[in-house]
Amino acid sequence: MSVEFISKTRLQLTIFGIVQGVGFRPFVYQLAQKDKLAGCVYNDGSGVIVEIEGDKVALDAFVDALQNSAPPLSRIEQLNVKILSCKNEIEFEIVKSKNSSVTTLVSPDVSLCDECLLEMNDKNNRRYKYPFINCTNCGPRYTITKTLPYDRINTSMAQFEMCDECRAEFENPFSRRYHAQPISCYKCGPRLVIKNIDSDTVNDTNPIEQCAQLIQNGKSIALKGLGGFHIVCDATNESAVKQLRKNKHRPTKPLAVMFLSIKEIKKVAKLSKKDEELILSRERPIVVVEKKDTTFLADSIAPNIDRIGVFLPYTPLHELLLTILKTPIVATSANVSDEPIVTDEKEIVKKLSFIVENILTHDREIINACDDSVVMSVDEKTLFLRLARGFGPKSFFTEANCKKKILAVGANQKNTMTLVFDNNMILSPHVGDLNSLEAFEYFEKTLDTFKKFYNFEPDIIVCDKHPRYETTAWAKEYISSHADIELVELQHHYAHALATMAEYSLDEEVLAFCFDGTGYGDDATLWGGEMLIASPQKYERVYHLQNIYLLGSEKAVREPRRVGLSLLFECFSLQEILVMQYPLVKSFSISEIKTLHTMYQRKINSPQSSSVGRLFDGVYALSGNIDDLGYEGESGLIIERMAKQSASKKNYTYIIDNNIISYKEMVYEILEEESSVKIAAKFLNTLCDIVVNISGKYPHLPVVLCGGVFQNKVLVAKIKEKFEELNIKCYIQESTPVNDGSISLGQAYYALKNSQ
The missing domain is CATH 3.30.420.360 (Nucleotidyltransferase; domain 5)
Structure with a gap:
């Protein structure tokens, strides 16, 4: 931007966005020093306030640099400019934060930066192998913040008084650690220890080495990360992984694996360019990628599916541990089923002593719990899980x-x-x-x-x-x-x-395909296969999937064979079903089928659902999979894996009558198939055809794809390919789940x- 001033002017710049705790004030200070401008910069509740005085050319260059060369972790949402009276100052300074109504934005936590990693590995650096090394460009933010503004006194670092060396860096505007609120070192920072739950012993002598030894011996350890504890074990040790699954009561849900380098990840996974970009990003999320056929990792890491969640270390502690181990680790959230991630070692002792005997922990409190992010790439775009x-x-x-x-x-x-x-x-x-x-x-x-x-x-x-x-x-x-x-x-x-x-930021009307597992509908049934014409003001349900009866309500969600049987009840008589020789039918006794049929006929404990998620469960069961599901979405992942093994371009028959999409013809045709992989492929092709067909009925409307079903990578890729051929504008979330x-x-x- 360009602002017209007289030869010498004083400006007040109010900068909104993520501008605190990200090195913004020293950036401003260094800019001002470079151009010999006078004034001051400080934080307040709004964000960052800059008062800057000088000639027009220098001020123009200053404002331009603010907008185009800001620190990597900052994000300017709005910059307001006000002309003030000149004070004829000759120096520029950073002044103490001022309190006002808080509208500045708290910053997410950031992984260890390259500069800190180099220092941590430098034997001559005073922070050599220091497990809490950080600077303005990395380290904890949200998870240690009690209130705003983001100053040390308002974080869980307040209890750690800086030593003289750390304070000198903290107060030097030309230092990478200027006002890095979590700054510390061996002299003045948090203390890392390893605790044994049974003996209640605490040891601070080489705790990381002790932890590594226990992991190498097949043990599971609780390790304190940024936003909570991980349960970690050797990801190459099948016995250790199986024991972790057994203790955590997690029979099949995939376990995330942390690797020391992307080179190690490539041994077990096929990575696209976007996968690599996400894995190496400063956010260090868990990235769901395609598995290679390898024996490097334990088989039970991600059973029955062709995907695996991988990520790189994001704290110095994880980095130091993996450097010693030289093998990847399972790193799963420390929690009891249906409970949030644990942030305090007392809770580990109380709730998870049946999983771990030892805890690698420290005395920097986690104020705000925060689990690991999970993403994947689809067609070189990001999709958040x-x-x-x-x-x-x-x-x-x-x-x-x-x-x-x-x-x-x-x-x-x-x-x-x-x-x-x-x-x-x-x-x-x-x-x-x-x-x-x-x-x-x-x-x-x-x-x-x-x-x-x-x-x-x-x-x-x-x-x-x-x-x-x-x-x-x-x-x-x-x-x-x-x-x-x-x-x-x-x-x-x-x-x-x-x-x-x-x-x-869409204000226009869209055609939205809302496919998920469940949601309360306007007619008091469970929706989940909805096509809506929607704007920010209103919506109309224009099409939906034919309802499925969920036999036993919540039981049907865990036991997909109940959904499969319900589909058969819609298409055949009880007598016809009782003589069928399909694995699905044979998995029930005759008396069970009769009881469930009575429930179906009389609508007893059998809510209706138009959910595409439940249709996935039904097709999963019809294709011969009769096992109960171990986690939400498992049927979809298995269908996706099977579909990739078939080159079929065909789809099943479906009928749209009175704005209802009937699946009956598809059920008949599935029962005639001999190949489960072909069933999976043709089913996804059918869903794709439904989306494309109905989109064609509204050529003037852009399309929105939303809901958990669109986490299916194969399905989304098929739809996007068709839309590109037909030049249909399509939106699917990329920066939110x-x-x-x-x-x-x-x-x-x-x-x-x-x-x-």
Whole structure:
């Protein structure tokens, strides 16, 4: 930008965005020194304030450099310029932070930078092998922050008084560690120890080496990371991995594996260019990639599927451990099923002593829990499965200044929350499934954290329409004692569509394919195979999948053969089914089939669902897979793996009648197939054809793909290929989760667009 001034002018620049804790003030200071400009820079609740004085040419260059050469971790959302009276100062200085109403954005945690890695490996450096090395360009942020502004006194580093050497770096504007709030060293920083749960002994002599020895001996260890504890073991030791699965009651759900280098990852995985970019990114997410046929890793890391979650070390502690081990490690979240990640060693002792005997820990408190992010690439684009460490909190700048404060509380599964105030929309990191008291307490704690960050009290609360969602119950209870707060209940799949629209700032009408596992529909049935014409103001359900009866309700979600049997009940008589010789039918006794048929006929404990996710379960069972599912989405991953083994371009027959997509003809044709891989391929081809067919009926509308089903890499690739051929404009989320992790974002976008 260019601003007209007289020969000498003083400007006040107010900079909004992620500009605290990212080296922004020393960057400003160095720019001012270079151009011999006078004034000052300081943090306040709004962001960064710069008062700068000099001639027009120098000020123009200064403002241009601010916008185009800012530090790598910063993000300027808005820059306001105001002309002030000159003070005729001759020096530029960094002054103490000033408190005001808080609107600056908290920064996500960042992985170890290359400069710190070099120092950590330098025998002549005073931080040689120091497990907490960091600088302005890396290290903890969100997870150690109690309140804003982001100053050491407001973090869990407040208890560690800096030594003289660290303070000299901290106060030097030309140092990489200038105002790096977690700065420390061996003299003044956190203390790393290894604890034995049984003997209650604590040892700080070579704790990393001790931990490595235990892992090499086949043990599982609890290790304290940035946002919580990992349970780690040797990923090449089948016995150790099996024992971890048994102890954690996690029979088949894939385990993430941390490697020392991308070279090691390439031994076990086929990587695209985008996969490599994501793995090497400073956020260091878990990246879901295609497995190679190799015996390097334990077989039970990711059984029955052709994918594996891989990532690189993101803390100096992980880096040091892997350097000693020279083998990859399983690094899975330390938690009990349906509970949040553990952040305190006392909880490890209390809840996870049946998994680990030893804890590698330290005394820097984790203030805000934050799990690992999970992503994958589709057609060289990013697709988020879980937005957390490195990416969250995720902030959006909104053009319209929101006059009211909006809180969207999200879904029950993969919960997140979103806050809207002023020009900011902030999506929290992944909270998780709210299936336990502990999980809901974590939801409330996270909400309290964000309210404290931003002095936030909502004027509007948005929740899901589902009457049994914990978030919905919480919202209704909250407004019962806050009569001045408006409550908005929003349909689940409409929120999915709006989340995509929020990411791309869409105001236009779209055709949204909302395919997922479940969501409460306007007709009190469970939706999940919806085609909506949607705008930020309204939606219309124009097509949907034929309903499936879920025999036994929640049992049907865990036992896909019940869904498969329900599909047969829709197509055949009881007598015809009883004589069938398919594995699905033979997996039930005659009496079980008769009982389930009675439930189906009388609609007893058999809710109706239009869910494409449940259709996946049914096709999984019809193709001969009768095992119970070990985790959500397993049937989809197995179908995806099988589909890749078939070159079939054909699809099954489906009929659209009265805006309902019937699957009956497909069931008949599946039962005639002899190959399960062909069933899988033709099923995905059928879903692709449905999407393309219905999109063709609305040529004037851009298409939105949203919901957990679109985590299926093969399906998305097929649809995008067809859309490119037909020149159909398509949106799918790239910087936020396509699953329920973005429901709160869609809810917030609706309120933002309808509350001005």
